[in-house]
Amino acid sequence: MEIFVQQLINGITLGSIYGLIAIGYTMVYGIIGMINFAHGDVFMVGAFLALIAFLALVAIGVTAVPLALFLVLLIAMALTSLYGWTVERLAYRPLRHSFRLAPLISAIGMSIVLQNYVQIAQGARVKPLPPLIQGGYTLIDNDVFIVRLSNVQILVVVTTLALMAVFSWVIARTRLGRDMRACEQDLKMASLVGVDVDRTISLTFVIGAALAAVAGIMTLLYYGVIDFYIGFVAGVKAFTAAVLGGIGSLPGAMLGGLLIGLIETFWSAYFSSEYKDVAAFSILIIVLIFLPTGILGRPEIEKV
């Protein structure tokens, strides 16, 4: 029981991070129908930007952790968004009307570029960061098990919830959200009725990258160590989450993220940690076989 509660907490934390990345995949897929393969690496870039921004802030004397974190959040989100925007502008926009595989291959290329760029610029070794936020609450403490809820975990989940709330509001209520939903329905029609499609797509990438940056910061705080390769695995899992939840659906992305996070932590706890990724990927395959459009995805009626 104690293990269960502890793993539930850990799983939700991890799932929140996956969910934030998954939103980037699901939005881009919803609007232009491509797998933005470089998105995982944008997340990795976000984590690096956060790390360097933090060190730079410390170097210039900003040592108060809450203030530093707030500034890091702003800087990392802004600069990662710039990366998201640039990737779209350079590698995807020229391929908007190209054939279907082209953007995917281009995205794989961009993913390789980002990974190697960071590796060259910052070195291949892992980057450790001492824990910035310490402490937490002990929920259960009998003699055998201690169930802890750390402050970092609270921060991760609360931030994710807050961002989700803001984001849902943007989609549901703002002009931008309406444009995005219009583009998702029909790109050509949207442009005919006066939606600036290029701008909307750019903003989609910007928002996705900003959320990925937040996930990067969370990863940095939660694990305290990053390297240039974290983007691939996190990206694949987040995409899995997006597909699991039903690609194109925002609540689906979050739900999928949580499921993947929970599957991973519970599998590690009860079976073996080596096979946690195997479990996550197997569940993806199984779910797709029985629910080909994911859990919250709209069923597709075959038009003939």
Next chain:
Amino acid sequence: MNGTVEPILTVEHLTMRFGGLVAVDDLSFSARPGDITALIGPNGAGKTTVFNCITGFYKPTVGMIRLAHPDGKTFLLERLLDFRISQRARGSRTFQNIRLFQGMTVLENLMVARHNPLMLASGFTLFGMLGLRTFTNAERAAIDMAKYWLDKIGITSRADDPAGDLPYGAQRRLEVARAMCTEPVLLCLDEPAAGLNARESAELNELLLFIRAEHATSILLIEHDMSVVMEISDHIVVLDYGVKIADGAPAAIRDDPRVIAAYLGVDDEEIADVEAEVGT
């Protein structure tokens, strides 16, 4: 009607629902062998849905669709997988928006339609890999059949061009020819005359009449173009909002007040007036 001939296609109590929407509601009709049967109705009447049920793309919510071969074998189409309907039950179809293999040549398109016999002759690829006589002979026969149809639709000279390069009317006829290459017992045509000009439309009529005259293939077609329907069909079924409102010979349908009302969008109360006018 002539009740002694066993119908080739019998649709009974066919109902298709999508969520709350009833696209086809308790539809029953039959088509006699050798006839050209037309399914007509205003836009959104559920004609294509009926086609999709017959050709296996949709599983009907309720109902039975029976296809009877001249040799007495019968198939319940609603129980067959879509590709089996062509393979076993020999029901073939064309599409409202032409679905040719655009990047393959005209000849290749027709050869793909001979897939099943050729697969058998190639010993599921093994004999074909070895280049055995059984396969080469079958391939030659398939090319001959393709030539026959190319000749009939008048595009023999374009056999080696990509199908996507043909003019629109020729693409329509090629799609019919491709369906015919599967040697169907029932050929379902979804708006074959859509988008054709008068001359192309006439060529298509000629092709359909030729098929009826020379081949043991019955035709079921959806059509909007009344001139086509009235000219070539032997029997017409009229749908409106998923419900059958008339069923009979062209002459009878032409004067049916309910059909006129459905097409002109007249209220139910006015039908009585229309009936009075027509004098039935």
Next chain:
Amino acid sequence: MSRAAHPGKRPLDILAALKSAVLAALVAFGLFSLLIGLRTDQGPTGALVLTERFGELGAFVAVAFVGVFLRELLLRDKRIDIVRFVPPVVTAAARRIIPFVGPALLVFALVVPVMFFHNRYLLDLSIQILTYVMLGWGLNIVVGLAGLLDLGYVAFYAVGAYSYALLAQNFGLGFWICLPLAGILAAFWGVLLGFPVLRLRGDYLAIVTLAFGEIIRLVLTNWQSFTGGPNGISGIARPSFFGLPFTDGEGGFAATFGLEFTPTHRVVFLYYLILALALVTNIVTVRLRRLPIGRAWEALREDEIACRTLGINTTNTKLTAFAIGAMFGGFAGSFFATRQGFISPESFVFGESALVLAIVVLGGMGSQIGVAVAAAVMLGGFEFFREFQQYRMLVFGFAMVGIMIWRPRGLVATRMPSVFLKERKIVAAEFVAEGRG
């Protein structure tokens, strides 16, 4: 510059170009300020320390500024179109040469070991290229012909390699027995994966195959007792010349044929082995294309729904494409194992799948020659940039993006009909579909 002065062209707009350049410089500054301008390294205490690199940052920003400024000035509204600069004479000549490219390449491939007998490095590179040619041809069946996007092709390569290694080690089977077994096992895995997932469409299939590739790699890494885990399997039996080992002394290949012993014999043998395997792949593919099954693959790529109305069992058709593609991947894998003598999960990462897919797409989906040329260019390019170790992957990534922008349908985008009545006319690229799977 002279072009700008030409009447009818738009006049130089220095102000607008400057505006774009400043914008680009600002973006570049944003992008590079932290990642290039500062470097993190582990200090003596283990904590990270920052090093300033503002000079480099300045250089990057300057390059962005100058680059965009010049581009706006000189190439405004024009996409760089290399094809335009090729004179028509060259294109006409190229068209005439095309039918001879294949045979010429084949002859060249046959004489490589003779020409470069003493150049071990080149022989090794050629073997590697041929391995990827074979993988490319194998994947081409799945992606190029059947139009099914497979992002986990490396899994079958791995299955083939491990099948050979394990069969050879545990049962002492020879290469020629293991080779077909490895192919069959890989095909079996292809069917096993394909059966449930092939009704998925498009990107769902892509992600499931990717997941499958990762599952195979993770299992290979973690199933220590069976696969040797991350350490892999070493001491895999080296190939012999139909029973004659490539060893010095009595009973070896050199002694039997009265040759002076040299380790190059084995390399040459491996070269011809992979050449033969690759050619078998090619011949089988070319033949299959002309059989109903191959035609059905291409029809499937063009329009799956139309296929079903013509009575084609699309599931089985996809499965055969998957299985045959997987089988060739398995063959290539067991060749890889016997050549290296050592395998580990490291060799079967997603990057390999991406590389093979890139070769197929760059070559032009469905084109055998295109794939072969693409494999040679890609791996040759890799070697060419070997000195720039860490930069070569960066260049590779940019090259993938660039090629997609410049020639999204690959080197050979046209299609040869599988059957013809009077003449075999090449089908232009714009008609050929790319598949929805």
